[in-house]
Amino acid sequence: MKTVRQLSIFAENKVGKIETLTKVFADNKINILAFNITSMGDFGVIKFVLDKPEEASKLLKKDGHAVSVKDILAIEMNDRPGGMYEVAKILGQNSVNIENAYVLVPKARDKALLLVEVTKINEALKALEGKI
Amino acid sequence: MFWDPKIEKLSREKLEKLQLERLKKTLQYVFSRSPFYKKRFTEKKFRPSMVKSLDGLARVPFTYIDDLRKNYPYGLLAVDKSETVRLHTSSGTTGKPKAIFFTRDDIGRGADLIARCLVMTGVTKKDVLQNMMSYGLFTGGLVMHYGAEKVGALVIPAGIGNTDRQLMLMQDFGTTSIHITPSYALYIADVFEKKGLDPRKELKLKRAYMGAEPHSEETRRKIESAFGIDVYNSYGLSEMNGPGVAFECQYKDGMHLWEDHFIMEIIDPVTGRQLPPGQEGELVLTTLCRVGMPILRYRTKDITRIITAPCRCGRTHRRIARITGRSDDMFIIKGVNIFPQQIERVLMGIKGVARNYLIQLESYDELIVKVEIQKRSFDGSVDHMAGLKAEIEGKLRAELLVRPKIELHEPGSLPVSEGKAKRVIDNRKL
Numbered sequence: 001m002k003t004v005r006q007l008s009i010f011a012e013n014k015v016g017k018i019e020t021l022t023k024v025f026a027d028n029k030i031n032i033l034a035f036n037i038t039s040m041g042d043f044g045v046i047k048f049v050l051d052k053p054e055e056a057s058k059l060l061k062k063d064g065h066a067v068s069v070k071d072i073l074a075i076e077m078n079d080r081p082g083g084m085y086e087v088a089k090i091l092g093q094n095s096v097n098i099e100n101a102y103v104l105v106p107k108a109r110d111k112a113l114l115l116v117e118v119t120k121i122n123e124a125l126k127a128l129e130g131k132i
Numbered sequence: 133m134f135w136d137p138k139i140e141k142l143s144r145e146k147l148e149k150l151q152l153e154r155l156k157k158t159l160q161y162v163f164s165r166s167p168f169y170k171k172r173f174t175e176k177k178f179r180p181s182m183v184k185s186l187d188g189l190a191r192v193p194f195t196y197i198d199d200l201r202k203n204y205p206y207g208l209l210a211v212d213k214s215e216t217v218r219l220h221t222s223s224g225t226t227g228k229p230k231a232i233f234f235t236r237d238d239i240g241r242g243a244d245l246i247a248r249c250l251v252m253t254g255v256t257k258k259d260v261l262q263n264m265m266s267y268g269l270f271t272g273g274l275v276m277h278y279g280a281e282k283v284g285a286l287v288i289p290a291g292i293g294n295t296d297r298q299l300m301l302m303q304d305f306g307t308t309s310i311h312i313t314p315s316y317a318l319y320i321a322d323v324f325e326k327k328g329l330d331p332r333k334e335l336k337l338k339r340a341y342m343g344a345e346p347h348s349e350e351t352r353r354k355i356e357s358a359f360g361i362d363v364y365n366s367y368g369l370s371e372m373n374g375p376g377v378a379f380e381c382q383y384k385d386g387m388h389l390w391e392d393h394f395i396m397e398i399i400d401p402v403t404g405r406q407l408p409p410g411q412e413g414e415l416v417l418t419t420l421c422r423v424g425m426p427i428l429r430y431r432t433k434d435i436t437r438i439i440t441a442p443c444r445c446g447r448t449h450r451r452i453a454r455i456t457g458r459s460d461d462m463f464i465i466k467g468v469n470i471f472p473q474q475i476e477r478v479l480m481g482i483k484g485v486a487r488n489y490l491i492q493l494e495s496y497d498e499l500i501v502k503v504e505i506q507k508r509s510f511d512g513s514v515d516h517m518a519g520l521k522a523e524i525e526g527k528l529r530a531e532l533l534v535r536p537k538i539e540l541h542e543p544g545s546l547p548v549s550e551g552k553a554k555r556v557i558d559n560r561k562l
Contacts, residue, residue, distance in 0.1 A: 008512030010505060012542050038514045040521075043540045045514045064326075064544045066505060068512030099513075 003071040003125070004033075004104075004115065005053035009046045010066035013039060021046065024063065030056050034104035034115055049104060049115060073116040073124055074104065075132055087114065087132060094127040096120050135251040135283070136244070139392055140447045147448055151395055152186050154420035159183055159192070162426050165210035168203045169428065189395060189418065190406055194429045200230040200371065208425050209233055216424050221269045222370035232271075232370050235424040239278060242373040245390050246279020249379035252388075252445065253339060253364050255309055257284030262307040264316060265344065266292045271374020272344055276311050279376060285309070292316065295323055306336040311366075311375070314347040314355065318487040319548055321358040332360035341366045343375055346455050346473050350480030354487065365454060371430055372417050378452055386439040386451030393421050396452065397429070398438055401459045412437040414459050415452065433459045435471075463556065465499045465534050472555050475501060478531050484509040484520050488546040491556045499536040501528065507543040 011017045025032060031051040038045050050056050053069060060067045077083045091098060100117040118124045134140050142150070159180035162169040173179065176193045183189065200208065209216070217236050221229040234242070255261065261280045265272030267289060280287045288301055292313075298320065301307065310317075317340060324331045331337070337359055342352070343366035352363045367387050368375035377394060378387035389396050394417050398407045401414040415432045435458065439451040457471030464470070472491055479485050479501075486504035494500060503524060505517070517540060525538045547554075 006512075008510075010510050010517065010540075010542060012540070012545065040514060040518055043517065043521075045512065045517065047512075061507075064507075064542075066507045066510035066543050068510050070512055099515075 002074050003121065004049050004074045006070050006072045006115070006117065007048045007050065007053055007057055007060070008068045008070065009048070009060060011044050011046050013042050013044055018046070021048075021060070021065075024059050025050065025056060028052075028055065028059060034102060036100065036102040036115075038100065047100070047102075047117075070117070071121055073114075073118060073121065073128075075114045075116060075128065077112050077114050079111060084114065087116070087128070090127050090131055091116075091118065091124055094123055096124045096127065133251050133254060133256075135248040140248060140252075140449065142392070142448055144448055147391055148186060150392055151420060154392075155186070155189065155395060155418065156180065156183060158418070158420055158422075158426050158428070162210055162428065166208055166426070168199065168207040172199075186395070189397065189429070192418075192429050194404065194416070194431055195427050196431050197230065197371075197433070201228050204228045205231040208427065210426055211235060211424050218274075219269075220271045220274075220370050220374065222271075229269075230371060233424045234373075238373075238422055238424045241393070241421055242275050242376060243278035243282045245373065245376035245393060246276055247282045248390065249341075249366065249376055250280060250283050250285070250309075252379070252381045252447075253341075253362070254382070255280070255283055255285055255339075259283075259285040259308045259338075260288065260305055261285045261309040261311065262288040262290050262298070262301060262305075264290050264292055264298060264310055264312040271368070271370045272311070275368075275374035275376060276341075295320060299323070302335050302337070308336055308338045309340070310337065311341045311343075313344045314342050314351050315345060315548070317342065317355045317359075317363075318351070321355065322487065322544075322548075324358075331358060335359070337361050339364060341375075341379075343368060346457065348473055348477040348480055349454065350477055351487075354480060367434075367452065367455065369432060369434075371427055371432075372419060373422075377417070381443060381445040381447065383444055385443070386453050388443065388445075388447050388449045388451050391449045394419060396438065396450075398436070401431075401433075401435075409438050409440045412453075412456065415455075435459055461556065463493060463558065465493070465532075466497045468532065468534050470499075470532055470534070474531055475528065475536075476555070478527050479503060479524070482520075482524060482527065484516075485524065486543055488544075488548055489555065490546050493556070493558045493560050495560060497534075499532075499534060500539060501536045502539045502541055502546060504541045504543055504546050 034049040036047045057067050057069050097119045102115050104113040163180050215235050216233040218234040220232045263276050267273030339362045341364050356363050364380040367378040378389035380387050397416040398413040399416050407413045415434045415436050417430050418428050419426045434455045436452045436455050462469050462471050484506050486506045488504045490502040492500040521538050529535045
């Protein structure tokens with residue numbers, strides 16, 4: 001069981017925002033491992049998992065973006081029916097609420113990492129320990 | 133501290149006697165010297181002799197902003213042009229500006245009023261006052277400058293803009309006092325934040341005089357805590373000398389209006405009738421000591437009220453409350469009168485909201501309030517942002533009785549002006 005750093009960026013819903021952000025990553029040779037967008041109409045929050053999160057956060061903050069960094073769960077999924085259910089069940093039994101989830105496919109491409117943003121990360125880690 | 137304790141603490145009875153004396157003299161004076169007032173008095177069948185008490189002031193015809201424009205440039209002048217030593221103008225959104233002339237003595241009296249204002253908030257000759265108002269035709273620069281020199285403070289005529297140089301001057305010369313617009317003060321606080329510096333540690337600043345733009349109590353508190361200083365509200369308008377008409381004392385509870393130089397009235401802007409003391413309405417001012425260009429019963433369009441209770445500082449000159457709006461920047465949405473200051477007051481009281489905002493009017497019933505989120509309170513949660521939006525909408529609706537549409541914007545994305553900030557954009561075709 002491990003965790004990864006996730007960057008959240010506040011964004012108005014307007015043309016060119018993703019372009020602006022990803023240009024910073026490209027210019028600084030920062031690789032995007034996974035990303036996710038939650039839109040609320042006129043605004044949204046864009047989330048990135050990157051190979052150099054600290055550096056990216058510093059660069060974006062310098063450019064005036066509202067950035068927040070947080071640890072999230074990176075759970076290696078079993079590639080069989082019921083794999084996700086096992087994870088969700090354990091978290092639910094331990095009253096850990098899933099706020100957001102998306103998937104990261106590592107370079108090897110033979111398995112997937114489920115990225116899960118939860119309210120109580122320490123409790124989630126403890127609950128999942130040795131079970132998944 | 134008092135600059136002129138005798139006049140600042142003059143008993144109400146003596147002060148009112150002095151006002152009546154000066155009013156009578158001014159009425160006679162303009163009737164014989166000012167082409168505009170001679171004509172206006174004759175048209176309105178008014179004679180200076182009709183005023184026998186201060187109550188009689190209500191019989192004097194009003195002077196409107198338009199009168200100054202229509203009689204531009206010399207119509208209200210009461211002395212020969214050779215007696216004037218300075219011109220200031222006040223820009224309007226349309227047409228000609230208002231031209232205001234000062235004789236040498238008028239300038240001296242204006243400086244004297246500023247000296248009273250500065251001394252009552254603790255300025256001495258040891259202070260360094262950085263005047264961050266525009267020098268030039270606008271009165272905020274020069275009028276303050278002369279007053280601060282009169283007190284003996286070191287004046288840095290920095291003017292407005294060029295923020296990096298402003299910061300350098302403040303640091304290198306140990307500026308203790310600044311004269312600044314609220315929007316520029318907020319902008320400078322942001323600049324410090326961006327540089328990762330704390331102005332409370334970097335500067336020797338003790339106080340700021342804030343004028344030229346309406347602002348709320350919350351804005352004052354925000355600036356006070358950002359810089360770790362006292363902020364004093366100041367009121368003035370070019371037509372009445374510029375700054376120094378009314379200023380706050382150390383108690384920061386309303387602005388003492390110098391009643392030996394001006395008579396104030398609060399009227400109903402629609403009917404023009406005087407309102408009882410304490411009631412909110414339009415401020416009307418009459419100059420009592422001006423020689424170059426006296427102005428009678430000037431309709432300032434500023435909405436305020438007179439605070440009649442005596443002040444703890446011992447000054448007998450009554451106070452006016454914070455200006456709550458302009459009778460002409462009020463706008464109407466769904467039939468409800470709204471002042472931009474109401475919106476600012478609500479926004480500045482909400483955590484997570486930055487200092488910049490914009491009000492956009494799209495149609496008869498569509499009010500859009502654009503709000504910048506505060507960078508450091510963003511925690512990555514969409515729910516919290518949605519909650520912030522709902523909170524803003526709810527609180528504004530409770531204050532305005534109209535439901536606004538709220539747009540959250542990225543930090544630093546809304547236009548900032550280094551001078552008077554334009555907060556309302558009216559796209560309605562009415």
